[in-house]
Amino acid sequence: MQKASLPKGTRDFSPEVMNRRNHIIDVIKDVYVLFGFDPIETPAMEQLSTLTGKYGAEGDKLLFKILNSGDYLTKANEQALAEKNSNQLVSSISDKGLRYDLTVPFARYVVQNQHNITFPFKRYQIQPVWRADRPQKGRYREFWQCDADVIGTKSLVCEADFIQIYHQVFTNLGLKDYQVRLNHRKILEAIAKTIAFQGSFTDLTVAIDKLDKIGWEGVTTELTNKGLAPDKIDSLKSLLRIKPFSMATIGELQESLVDCEEKTLGIEELTQVLNHGDISHVNIVLDFSLARGLDYYTGCIFEAIIEESGIGSVSGGGRYDDLTGVFGLKDVSGVGISFGLDRIYDILSNQGSFEESYTHNKVLFCHFDEVARKYALACALKLRVNQIPTVVYPDLKKINKQFDYANKCGYKWVAVVGDNEIETESVQLKNMQTGEQEKLSLTDMIARFS
Amino acid sequence: MQKASLPKGTRDFSPEVMNRRNHIIDVIKDVYVLFGFDPIETPAMEQLSTLTGKYGAEGDKLLFKILNSGDYLTKANEQALAEKNSNQLVSSISDKGLRYDLTVPFARYVVQNQHNITFPFKRYQIQPVWRADRPQKGRYREFWQCDADVIGTKSLVCEADFIQIYHQVFTNLGLKDYQVRLNHRKILEAIAKTIAFQGSFTDLTVAIDKLDKIGWEGVTTELTNKGLAPDKIDSLKSLLRIKPFSMATIGELQESLVDCEEKTLGIEELTQVLNHGDISHVNIVLDFSLARGLDYYTGCIFEAIIEESGIGSVSGGGRYDDLTGVFGLKDVSGVGISFGLDRIYDILSNQGSFEESYTHNKVLFCHFDEVARKYALACALKLRVNQIPTVVYPDLKKINKQFDYANKCGYKWVAVVGDNEIETESVQLKNMQTGEQEKLSLTDMIARFS
Numbered sequence: 001m002q003k004a005s006l007p008k009g010t011r012d013f014s015p016e017v018m019n020r021r022n023h024i025i026d027v028i029k030d031v032y033v034l035f036g037f038d039p040i041e042t043p044a045m046e047q048l049s050t051l052t053g054k055y056g057a058e059g060d061k062l063l064f065k066i067l068n069s070g071d072y073l074t075k076a077n078e079q080a081l082a083e084k085n086s087n088q089l090v091s092s093i094s095d096k097g098l099r100y101d102l103t104v105p106f107a108r109y110v111v112q113n114q115h116n117i118t119f120p121f122k123r124y125q126i127q128p129v130w131r132a133d134r135p136q137k138g139r140y141r142e143f144w145q146c147d148a149d150v151i152g153t154k155s156l157v158c159e160a161d162f163i164q165i166y167h168q169v170f171t172n173l174g175l176k177d178y179q180v181r182l183n184h185r186k187i188l189e190a191i192a193k194t195i196a197f198q199g200s201f202t203d204l205t206v207a208i209d210k211l212d213k214i215g216w217e218g219v220t221t222e223l224t225n226k227g228l229a230p231d232k233i234d235s236l237k238s239l240l241r242i243k244p245f246s247m248a249t250i251g252e253l254q255e256s257l258v259d260c261e262e263k264t265l266g267i268e269e270l271t272q273v274l275n276h277g278d279i280s281h282v283n284i285v286l287d288f289s290l291a292r293g294l295d296y297y298t299g300c301i302f303e304a305i306i307e308e309s310g311i312g313s314v315s316g317g318g319r320y321d322d323l324t325g326v327f328g329l330k331d332v333s334g335v336g337i338s339f340g341l342d343r344i345y346d347i348l349s350n351q352g353s354f355e356e357s358y359t360h361n362k363v364l365f366c367h368f369d370e371v372a373r374k375y376a377l378a379c380a381l382k383l384r385v386n387q388i389p390t391v392v393y394p395d396l397k398k399i400n401k402q403f404d405y406a407n408k409c410g411y412k413w414v415a416v417v418g419d420n421e422i423e424t425e426s427v428q429l430k431n432m433q434t435g436e437q438e439k440l441s442l443t444d445m446i447a448r449f450s
Numbered sequence: 451m452q453k454a455s456l457p458k459g460t461r462d463f464s465p466e467v468m469n470r471r472n473h474i475i476d477v478i479k480d481v482y483v484l485f486g487f488d489p490i491e492t493p494a495m496e497q498l499s500t501l502t503g504k505y506g507a508e509g510d511k512l513l514f515k516i517l518n519s520g521d522y523l524t525k526a527n528e529q530a531l532a533e534k535n536s537n538q539l540v541s542s543i544s545d546k547g548l549r550y551d552l553t554v555p556f557a558r559y560v561v562q563n564q565h566n567i568t569f570p571f572k573r574y575q576i577q578p579v580w581r582a583d584r585p586q587k588g589r590y591r592e593f594w595q596c597d598a599d600v601i602g603t604k605s606l607v608c609e610a611d612f613i614q615i616y617h618q619v620f621t622n623l624g625l626k627d628y629q630v631r632l633n634h635r636k637i638l639e640a641i642a643k644t645i646a647f648q649g650s651f652t653d654l655t656v657a658i659d660k661l662d663k664i665g666w667e668g669v670t671t672e673l674t675n676k677g678l679a680p681d682k683i684d685s686l687k688s689l690l691r692i693k694p695f696s697m698a699t700i701g702e703l704q705e706s707l708v709d710c711e712e713k714t715l716g717i718e719e720l721t722q723v724l725n726h727g728d729i730s731h732v733n734i735v736l737d738f739s740l741a742r743g744l745d746y747y748t749g750c751i752f753e754a755i756i757e758e759s760g761i762g763s764v765s766g767g768g769r770y771d772d773l774t775g776v777f778g779l780k781d782v783s784g785v786g787i788s789f790g791l792d793r794i795y796d797i798l799s800n801q802g803s804f805e806e807s808y809t810h811n812k813v814l815f816c817h818f819d820e821v822a823r824k825y826a827l828a829c830a831l832k833l834r835v836n837q838i839p840t841v842v843y844p845d846l847k848k849i850n851k852q853f854d855y856a857n858k859c860g861y862k863w864v865a866v867v868g869d870n871e872i873e874t875e876s877v878q879l880k881n882m883q884t885g886e887q888e889k890l891s892l893t894d895m896i897a898r899f900s
Contacts, residue, residue, distance in 0.1 A: 002499055002500065002776055002777055002778070003777070003778070004500070004558045004559075004561035004562040004777040004778065005497060005500075005562065006493060006496070006497070006562070007493065007495050007496065007497055007545075007546045010493035010494075010495055011493065012490065012491070012492050012493070012559050012562070012563065013490060013491040013492075014490060014563065014566070015488035015489055015490055015573065018488075018489040018490060018491060019489070022489070033812075033839050034834045034837065034838075034839050034840070035834070035839070035840075035841070036812050036814075036839055036840065036841030038465035038468075039465055039468040039469070039472070040462065040463060040464060040465055040468060041462070041463040041468060042462050042463075043456060043457065043460035043461065043462070043592050044460075044494060044548070044578065044580070044592060045457050045460055045514075045580075045591075045592065046456070046457065047455060047456070047457055049452055050452065050454070050455075061519075061520075062519075064495075064516050064517075064519075065516070065517040066514050066515065066516055066517070066548075067514075067515040067516070067517050067540070067543075067544055069511075069512075069514075069582040070511075070536070071536045072536050073534045073535070073536040073539065074534070074536075076534070081531065081534075084523045084524070084526070084531075085523070086520070086521045086522050086523040086524075089523065090517070093517075094517055095457075096457045098494070098516075108454045109454075109462050111454040112454040112455065112456070112462070113462065113464065116464070118855060118858040118859050120844055120845075122841070123465065128494065130494070130495075132519040141495075142493050142494060142495065150844070153844045153845050154845075155844030155845050157823070157827065157842060157844040158844055160827070164831065164834075168834075275824070276824070276827055277824075277827045277828065277831065278828070278831070326452055327452055327453070327454040328452070328453070328454065362483075362486050364486075373607070374725070374726070374727075377607065377610070377726055377727045378727065378728070381614065381727065381728070384484045384485070384614075384618075387484065388484075389483050389484050389485075389486055390484070390485075390486060391485070391486030391572070392607060394570055394600070394603045394605030394607040394608055395570075395603050395604075395605050405568060408568040409568050
């Protein structure tokens with residue numbers, strides 16, 4: 001006998017959980033559609049060459065790799081096999097991997113379908129992704145991303161739209177305590193110049209990105225090791241503040257940063273985003289400590305959190321000027337955001353937002369004997385023709401057993417039928433919550449539930 | 451530079467294809483819901499031990515296996531490595547696989563969650579599955595199954611429901627030429643006894659299952675090799691006919707089969723299915739040559755085809771008396787069916803049922819300059835508050851370029867705005883199909899599209 005179990009970090013979703021997850025997905029999808037995004041889907045598997053090298057060295061390690069079919073060892077790298085070098089062997093026995101996010105597959109999709117796409121192209125995509133991360137609370141090996149991207153335009157109208165989308169999604173989900181954090185990679189580059197950072201820009205963003213986890217103490221150690229002087233670290237600390245997203249804050253940047261091309265561009269773009277529509281209703285801040293780990297971001301970057309949830313960011317995104325370049329399509333700028341379905345679910349769940357008990361809107365027919373069951377089956381067909389979800393208890397069991405089943409399953413409405421109901425073409429309609437019972441003709445019952 | 455490509459047998463789905471696929475999924479899902487099924491989902495990955503041995507030797511070969519993470523060679527089977535024995539090595543370097551169907555994961559789910567499930571449990575599940583089959587026309591390595599199962603009751607009411615479901619799904623999809631084929635594994639067993647077949651029952655069903663592909667000539671050769679005499683093959687041929695699903699046909703079975711327990715049970719069950727409701731509107735036949743490859747079926751088995759589509763079956767299913775037994779939960783009978791989304795899509799596509807051209811129901815704002823774009827952005831927010839999907843052309847381009855974009859994307863409605871519209875708080879609403887244009891106040895426009 002085998003034990004029924006799941007790979008660690010993966011989950012089943014019961015009907016109750018599915019209904020809640022589908023609610024979140026519907027909210028996000030509806031907002032995407034309202035802003036003009038169309039759906040696409042890409043396969044779970046991608047060529048490993050499409051995925052590797054896109055998520056940093058750490059990301060490559062977290063890719064799930066699929067063993068080649070058939071006699072995969074015939075093409076295995078002999079040396080790697082002899083030396084038992086797992087890393088070196090991989091590429092010779094596996095050429096497919098599970099997708100790690102939806103952004104790189106989207107870039108691949110755009111390049112592959114470039115002749116059938118009218119740019120600017122707005123797509124949304126809601127699918128699972130897989131990462132061989134160490135599973136822990138709130139972190140799964142299979143989890144869902146809900147992405148929207150616009151590709152083929154540099155217009156900052158897109159960034160302004162995403163800010164509105166954030167507000168709409170969180171409002172519709174009942175998450176009033178959201179905060180959208182905005183930064184610009186060019187401003188970060190100007191900050192690097194202002195403090196005369198000698199290391200690579202990636203060194204700086206990687207360090208800043210850890211602020212949440214290791215605090216200023218840890219970041220100071222890291223940057224000191226990279227040769228940054230204490231007074232420069234102090235300047236950095238004073239620059240990486242959270243500020244209102246306003247013309248006043250942008251004016252301060254003008255003062256505090258050394259003049260450079262990046263500063264000019266960053267300020268110009270942030271100003272445009274501010275000017276592309278009313279954001280007074282949006283809870284948004286400029287957070288100059290927001291770095292986003294991924295190298296491909298080049299312009300505005302986003303993150304959204306739910307305050308006091310204790311769970312990290314529930315969404316991230318940004319502009320990438322050349323993500324398609326690696327696949328051979330140059331100069332196509334895009335911008336996108338991604339909501340993490342599982343984290344949003346966990347927050348709503350912790351907040352008790354799902355408290356309402358789970359009741360079916362469908363009707364269960366209970367019956368006293370075989371003849372009554374046959375009558376119930378005929379009634380059910382008629383109800384279904386009228387789009388009323390209906391179940392006939394399948395077995396011939398005592399009526400109390402059938403009521404137990406109805407209660408355990410959360411049925412609100414049970415239609416009880418026996419000889420009397422058959423004769424009068426009616427049902428005894430029982431409200432399982434109140435216990436009230438009422439005799440109704442089948443026609444009246446259909447009318448009531450339609 | 452990398453070439454943008456996909457693993458063979460996998461596909462991207464464009465917005466146009468997604469809309470059509472979602473339509474099919476919605477039809478199937480709506481019917482499942484109407485018959486009282488609830489949704490569940492299971493992970494893409496399962497323990498390899500959950501999957502292997504469930505689909506026959508051929509099926510095991512078609513499983514996609516996931517390479518263990520990290521230094522996977524440290525636990526590799528030394529002997530298999532030295533001998534380069536791919537088969538023997540697998541279990542030591544891979545303990546997860548991609549799901550091959552939705553039935554085995556469902557059985558695993560039921561056993562694992564047995565204490566939270568109220569039986570009988572009706573679930574539907576619509577997810578992709580993966581098989582390392584040789585890709586060919588209509589056969590993909592990633593494809594979608596739409597399953598519904600009832601587990602925890604032996605009642606033939608379930609089989610009767612599935613027959614109604616078949617009719618409803620195909621009717622709602624506009625596939626009038628469907629045919630549901632029904633058989634019973636016990637009748638097949640009685641047929642084996644009637645012709646005194648000496649080989650294993652699996653030998654017989656495997657041979658019969660190939661009738662479609664190799665015809666009677668091939669099947670004759672195969673069964674002759676298994677020692678079946680020519681006169682017995684003739685008897686078999688005359689038994690494996692397609693007949694109406696009626697009491698008359700069941701009466702003929704009574705005559706033509708030797709008396710045995712299987713015959714009694716098979717006839718009893720088919721009679722019950724027939725008595726559980728009106729099926730006069732359903733295009734259903736008894737097809738005694740229907741075998742279904744999978745070993746776990748024990749009672750009624752189903753298949754559905756679309757006549758003259760040239761594509762094999764679009765759905766299959768049946769009753770399994772002990773699928774959960776292997777995971778340690780005995781005596782739980784279930785029955786289910788599965789629609790193949792991709793084959794149904796291909797048939798509807800070949801029939802030209804998707805002919806309607808793809809038009810958006812959303813509105814595109816086109817503008818003459820930066821000031822007009824800002825006005826358009828403000829209008830768009832108001833339309834979206836009224837649930838009208840709206841896009842503002844993001845870039846400042848000539849109006850004709852913007853119209854080209856609208857046409858290529860299939861927008862029916864374009865709202866054109868310039869100085870005059872700003873002054874009068876209105877839009878020029880242009881129907882891109884007729885070319886007609888009309889000046890409307892923003893309020894009127896909102897009223898019209900709401």
